[in-house]
Amino acid sequence: QITLKESGPTLVKPTQTLTLTCTFSGFSLSTSGVGVGWVRQPPGKALEWLALIYWDNDKRYSPSLQSRLTITKGTSKNQVVLTMTNMDPVDAATYYCAHGRRGDGYYFDYWGQGTLVTVSS
């Protein structure tokens, strides 16, 4: 059974760096053909794809946010970390991590519950 859960601060100040951790179970990010990505959703708005890391450590980012985003495998084998620098109130959103696999074209077939991040001084 695949599960994912996001964790991190619920409130950050403008200009600070946000660090979110995705802790997962039921699969290994060392297995060929597996990926973990991040998607965010501002309140009442649409989904926005942010970043993806593959089992082989290949990474992809949204170009509009690439200069501010870093996705890495965590120190624990079952974690992925997303950092976003220079946070702004427009970055307030629910942040989701999700699993994808090559067999399904890396569409996100399992999602975390999401974590709501507020940006305010």
Add this chain to the structure above:
Amino acid sequence: EIVLTQSPATLSLSLGQRATLSCRASQSVSSYLAWYQQKPGQAPRLLISNVSNRATGIPARFSGSGSGTDFTLTISSLEAEDFAVYYCQQRSDWPWTFGQGTKVEIK
């Protein structure tokens, strides 16, 4: 960046009616298009991948079609649990993008 435009923004229908949702891409995405369902307070759920492949556990009343730039999600007979927001997503080119969503509401 490939822009996905979904229409209509809101679809008001009754139980048992057929729902037809549209997703149009700003350039061809071949068959690399998926549909997700999202209910309030929940994470999205993958319904369909690569235009027409239903994900595990998705009822047969959900079907997808299309190619290139024009795609359709059809719900053949709406059930109470189908009232939600639906998003299309392309993975043809980086960055992967989502549409802005279609809300299916009870009439």
